[in-house]
Amino acid sequence: MKTIRFDQIRDAIAGLCQRANFELTADMRAALQAGVERETSPLAQNTLKRILQNADIAKERSLPMCQDTGLVIVFVDVGQDVHIEGGTLRDAINEGVRHGYKEGFLRASVTGDPIQRKNTGDNTPAVLHTEIVPGDALRLQLLAKGGGCENMSRFKMLTPADGRDGIVNFVVETAKLAGPNACPPIVVGVGIGGSFEYSAVLAKKSLLRKIGERSALQHVAELEADILKKVNESGIGPQGYGGKTTSLAVQIEVAACHVASLPVSVNIECHAHRHQEVTL
Amino acid sequence: MKNEECKMKKTEINLPLAVDVAKALRIGDEVELNGYVYTGRDQACARMFEMLQGGEKLPIELEGQLIYFVGPSPAKPGEVVGSAGPTTSGRMNPFLPKFLGLGLRGFIGKGYLSQEVKDALVKHGGVYFGAIGGTGALLSECIESVEVIAFPELLSEAIHRMKFKRFPAVVLNDASGGDLYAQAMKSEQTTENP
Structure with a gap:
């Protein structure tokens, strides 16, 4: 005890x-920096650079x-x-x-x-x-x-017959609908399975994962990669100004569910992805 | 200015935004704004709209002005303003055609606008500027002064007058109907996953 x-x-x-609120995590910084190198348009590059600069100022001045x-x-x-x-x-x-x-x-x-x-x-x-x-x-x-990105989150009760394609379509559609409102580049948290409410908790929980860390389950990791590719082909880009970096990561958590159900929750997170942890 | 980015060379625009300058702006233009804007968001815009419906005089003159949709975080003692980035503009959709009709030259925010608002921008020669959402710390360094003008009880949502110094913004919707977000969505990208 x-x-x-x-x-x-x-x-x-x-x-x-x-x-x-003051310190953007190192994994987010690295992912944003990779975006600067991936982008070809000056506007997209400048936008990502400003986001990184903002993180420097926030940390230095203890400003949110x-x-x-x-x-x-x-x-x-x-x-x-x-x-x-x-x-x-x-x-x-x-x-x-x-x-x-x-x-x-x-x-x-x-x-x-x-x-x-x-x-x-x-x-x-x-x-x-x-x-x-x-x-x-x-x-x-x-x-x-943040409220702006949370507002763009969605839930759908798919049918088992909708399957993998149904999941991909729903998540990609959600990211596209979020567009510039969610302050891209976004992190897409997805909860699949469980129950109506538990899928949403899983979607939120998936956001705690380190950016770039794929699911330990091979088929889920592949699903994450496929969805990320499709979201980044949307053209939305940083802040919706256009570009290749619409999302930095798609992070999926799965859980057992009823034979008749396929609940999917998508929790959208903005580039100001603020999370920290401690163990007592 | 402590912020180097504010010193980067961009097209500088002095406010109030002249009609001919507004008309010459095109989507994707990166600009820096100098001068005064008014702030307002959900509650302040709703109140002004109600005042207009009731035939009352507004606490600010909209003609030729820009409204920045922002509700800053609290300023630390001795500082001008806290973090001060844009909020989602779409929530102000119901009020904006009316404001543009009264001569508002445009606004600064982020996110989608309704078709009605985009049409009103074209009709009245207005401009929608985007500031980068989630960069409130950086943007705060481009704000030289802040004073409350109306509705002080709304606290951070009150109408303030802010003085910008090289405040970075991007033209999202121009007076000739250009729409940067729509253009971006049409430009499907080929990507390799990071």
Whole structure:
């Protein structure tokens, strides 16, 4: 049994909120740089270079890379031998978000009720996905998810007969519909199988993967490559200004599902892909 | 300017945007904007639209001006503005034909516009400029001053007057009907996967 205190979780989350917003990860930088080299039009190259420059400025000045500093989504792996002391996990995470956003001068972008639409003022509450895992560690994976790209995400209940082609068509169509609104180059997170709601969680979870890291399952890795190629043939390019770099990666997670179903969720992520993690 | 990119040589445009300068712009042109713009997004645009419907006078004169669709992150103490990149323009679709009809010269944002708005740009000689979404830190370095003009209760969504210094933008829709996004979608690419 390991005891983890409320304030340890709070402080870790506050730090992750800021680091995610200020520092673009190295894998994203490398993928954007590869785009600069792949593109032939000056406009597409300049656009990607500006995105990289923005990342430098954000880090150097501790300024959020995008003014939409996102809705916080935290995937928590809770070791079953962990005991949390001093308050609940949920409260610790929300307290961390509150501190992280206020002290980091990050924008509050959360409305408390989706119909009444009043800003909560401190970017809480976060969305939590918890899983109980073996061991005595607490792993916190945090995403600060922008609204523009989230709005372009889609779900479809395909039939088993739609099969692989149906999946490819739906994901490519979603990326094309997202177009410039999602701030390309995008990362395309896909969840296939599970159930209605679980496919969406998988799509989100797939975004936590490192860019360039393919699925460990051969047939899924091939599907990722095929979809990526098709999305990049769309012509949309960086910011929709035209070019070869519409998407940096397609990342698919799969799960067992009902014999009658083929649920597919597509979660679109912008180039300001903000995620960080820590294990306590 | 700390930002080197702001120093890169592009076509510089002084605001307010003159009619003949606006008409000469073409899609894909990379420009740098100097001078004053107004900011506004969902709530400010909706309020102005309602005021016009009710026959009220607007808090700003739209004639010849540009609106930047932005809601910056909070400025740190002693700084002019926080991160300040564009938001999705399409949410402002319902209001824009009316504003263009009153002489608004154009706007700065990102993402698709409705056909009605694109038609209104052509009809009134307006221009849609794209700023790179998700580069709010870089763009903040091209903003020299910010002051609240109207609806202060809307906080970051209030109407502000911003002074640009070599603010980088790309012409997305021009006054002669050019549409950069549509052109990009037609130019299918052959690619090798990274």
